[in-house]
Amino acid sequence: MNDILVTMHEDLKQALTRKPEERRWAMLIDLRKCTACHACTIACVSENKLPPKMHYRPVYEYEQGQYPKVSRSFLPRPCMQCDKPPCVAACPTKGEATWKESKGIGAGTVPIDYAKCIGCGKCVPACPYGARTMDEGKFHTEGTPAIQRYETMPSFEYGKKRTRTGKNQPIGNARKCHFCIHRLANGMLPMCVTTCPCRANYFGDENDPNSLIAQVKKANKVQILKAGKGTAPRVYYVSNDKLETLYR
């Protein structure tokens, strides 16, 4: 049997042979397998060159019950890439800076065009999941004898080689998880999925019934976060907990 990373890598290649409008990128996180190792969080920080205190994908930890009958639950929270994204509605650029993508590799995601983003920050509170953060231009190695070069080397978000220094974008912009479409475009899984040591993450084209994500989704009862908000997330969860009681 293959490691599911290999299976999903294969699935992804299949998905890329299909037309963007036929695909439906989705993520499924099996919380029964998540151990809150935070590898996804840090891998994402490193891949996307996130500044301090910005996590595209934090992992929340919960505990319930009383000793000795206790339980612990762990919940990674990427951007939900909502089909009805409140952040888009809140953006004053009227869909110029952030929108529900319908074309190309990123079809189905909610990208941000850093060049068009005016940095007003209105999208940040609009997101019910707290998935957006403003980039204040800080660096991890600030306050040490020298800012280190790896922090000022280019990142590849949205397929653009971009050096984040001075006033360069995305400094001053809102930022968020984008399913690593710069990797997807090249047949590579999102960073968080790739590095998950517990293999709790599934990613792929859920429109393909043969894809692993579609199979896992079908075989399990899935939940979404804050269903009441009507955001129609593209991120599904499998959990023994009722997530609405954990994640309010």
Place this chain on the structure above:
Amino acid sequence: MNNSDKTQEKEKQSGLSRRDFLQKTALAGCAALAASQLDFARLLVSRVEAGELSEFEAYELMQAENMLYTVCLNCNTGCGIKVKILDGVAVKIDGNPYNPFTLNPHLPMKEDPAAIAKFDSGICPKGQAGHQGAYDSYRISKVLKRAGRRGEGKWQSVSFDQAISEIVNGGTLFSQVPGEENRQVTGLKDIFVLKDAKVFDEMGKDVAALRKKKTPEEKLAAIAEFKTKHAANLDKLIDPDHPDFGPKNNQFLYMWGRKKGGRADFAKRFNEQFGTNNTHGHTTVCQGSLYFASKALSEQYVGDTFKDGQKFYWQADQENSEYIMFVGANLFDANYGPSNRSPRITQRLVDGKLKITVLDPRFSKLASKANRWVPVKPGSDAAFANGAARWILENQRFDAKYLGNANKAAATATKETTWCNATWLVKLDKDGKPSTLLRASELGLKEKEKRTDKDGKEFDFEYLVTMQGTKPVAFDPNDEKESVVGELFVSAELDDKDGKKIKVKSGLQVLLDTVSEKSIAEYAALCGIEPSVIEEVAKEFTSYGKKACVDMHRGPAQHTNGFYNISALMSLNLLIGNFDWKGGMIVASTFNTDGTKTDKQPFNFKKITPKAPKAFGLSIIRHDAKYEESTIFDQSKYPAKRNWWPLSSDVYEEILPSCADAYPYPIKAIFSYMGAPTYSLPAGQTQIEALTNLERIPLYFASDITIGTTTLYADYIFPDLHYLERWEMQGSHPNMPVKVQPIRQPVIRSPNEIVTVFGEQQPISYEAVWLALAEKLGLAGFGPNGFGEGQPLCRPDDFYIRMVANVANDGKEPVADASTAEIELFTTSRRHLPRNVFDLARWQAIAGTNFAKVVHVLNRGGRFETQENSYKGDQVANKYGKYINLYQEKTYKCKDAFTGKHYLGMAKYMPIVDTLDRPPTELSQGYDLQMITQRDVRMTKSRTITHSYLTDSMPENAIIIHTSDAKKLGVKTGDQVRVLSATNPEGVWDLQNGTKMPMVGKVKVTETIRPGIVTFTVGHAHWATGAVDQTIDGTVIKGDARRAAGIHANAAMWVDPYLKNTCMIDKVGGSVSFYDTKIKLVRA
């Protein structure tokens, strides 16, 4: 439907030929990957034509020429990594899919690295953040020499050559420091005094002989004789009246923390030529008593005695086990776990194919996924094991067939690869206590024999005895032909050859009688749990045949009773005979590096290394030695001043305090490598105190990448290479069924100063220090002819390329030769490395005809056997395959250096005690909470604090406490408290020089811990490593406060009331006591 079924189902539904593909190519996914990579390339072309392709192709991190494969070292797991490099800078790290520590099953070596470049595998957050350690603003790049008092934080940078020369020659090296104007330091040249290998040999033999003298008079006579015989060389001894201290060469001490193969061999090469016996590792701060109890379990019966035990241990083959009882192990945070063990069990846990029970006072992440959590009291592990063993024995739930096998032939006949001494007869002493094993000659049953070993050397062989019915039968435990099966339960009185009565019991009877000393209810009370839990767990454990394991780690080991905890737990595995079985207890297996394994390996290091003198004499930690045999025993008797370690080595906590006590003799110089005993050990302040003792530790030089929490106290710090800049042979871990040799290699340039050693330019490194010392001292085996005429050992690659060639050629078949294209990739991907690190022509010259194989291995970050070759039928392919001691005669034959009592041959629950066997009643008075420690997956002891991705995710740790205890104290989450204990009533870290750091941290209140217990994660609250200001060449380098955040409470851990300058210890197994201290918390 579970996931694996789903995958198969999916494949059926999809009609894809993946599965067929796999079967045809015999390898999982990999061939499929490679093939579809081509399809993908074609697809890219079509997308470009369609205008769909944009700048996405700018993603340079997917290109094979921008990545190098190596091995992480942000914890000891050492996962395979691929480092992605842009413009010479490591910008991203991911998993190496060739390495089974990051993908299960991993890709086979035959896959072309260019074809799989886009496939990353999974690693933990510390691995992801790894390059931050390399690019740390607080790294040192030049040699620093102390310009103030030890630990004062004042330095001057000096040239490498000056530092080496001062260390070798000695003198008034610190005359500029007030108070040290006239302090003379002895240099290594005056320590390296005995050089004649023949003298070493003769003195060593004579010392060994005098240690065996029975009476004080005989010993004194032997010493006098020794002095006469060796009159010409007595000046080269530490103390001629105590020849067993050995030569002055022993006064150079080398100690290390995290060191793996390769670097270990490098140091060994130096120290063997130097002739010191003082080379000590750090094992006992980790899980020493697990290693040394396993060593005791693995002692083999050779001739007439037990020897050749391995320092190692077993873990579960978790991907095939059906039931595992994890004891004090949290593989989701630590325990060689996250990247490696997690993917092997998470789905199986969800599917119910693996059931686990977790014994731990904390509701750890592992416990949160367990079928059963048993919150035992810390240190009660052996009580649980004894209770479970009692239930298993009384309910006949053991594997009688396995246990009945008395020798190898019997084991083989029942398809077992291991066997034990359950049926061997053990003699009882006058008090009816088990003692030594009965030899057949004692009964006149079968006489001693002279036998010859495979090298033609003659040795005495004694038969042992088992019982068949009521008849004692002599047998040879290692006999491969004549199968002997014995009775399991024997308690008898036999006539010896003189007609005297000898009382005996079988090994299993000894176990039964030992565990029957208490009832299950009594054991449960010691554990603080219900008796039914022990019974239920024992029943579950014995319900899965050999696919069940008791897998343990630091938890049970790091107590004063650690050795017995481990032995008692391991005997549960023996009761079901699960060793070497798929799903049972397995061992690590590695490809050999030193070329001594097969004739096909090109560089046999034994043959290309000049013969070294045989070091002799006691080590400063008195390991591998019995107190009673020493020349100081007769004057001082019991209790000894400090402990002796006949069964353990690498006793970390003993090194510096023993130097401070000059026991048994004074040390003159210390070199430390990648270790932070002051930070990592319990009561680490005692280690600081020792390090600031100029009289007893006159010279201390260190290798480190920053000014660390221990090297802060050094006289000289030599900058080392970060793990991304250097070589090492990582080896494996006991939970890995696949035979591997992950190889760490330089993937980025080092910031260190370039120096010349043996005429070769190289960045300052650990190796450069050894090389330069060897050059200055004129040590054999180093330099232009180090590996023989015209075969240089002048730089690290001279050493390690040879090892890689050996790895490539180990086993039945060598690895394939790299193709021309692969060799080109090898070169291109190293284009950013300077010639003083990577030089194609030089490496080719070193490897010779093996170069293409070296490339094949290095392009994949090591050598890895395939997943399918890791199992043979129902058993693992890489077997332990030997005898195991249920009853430990060798352990019994050693005595406690404080009480003179025998150690226990059969482990049982022992209460927590100090070195004089006193319960810590007084120490506990007024201190109601028991403190333990734990790991968070984002931190590894002293070395991850420099990684701001990690501290950004976890800015500080906390004192984790149960709600009920918090309520009693009136504290809530976030409140600041100070940690106090009887041996640290002030609640501070005494950093010396008048600096005290308060032991204060925030409280985190939880229901997920046993009431009465508090814990904290280790890794925060540093007093160096960039956390505080340092002055270098008169300039203040401001510290980064993030590195001082949180709490490190080791200084509250008990100092042993008798030793007074060391934490509490496990006298048998060497472990330090991490989890026994009673503390109190006060609001800060």
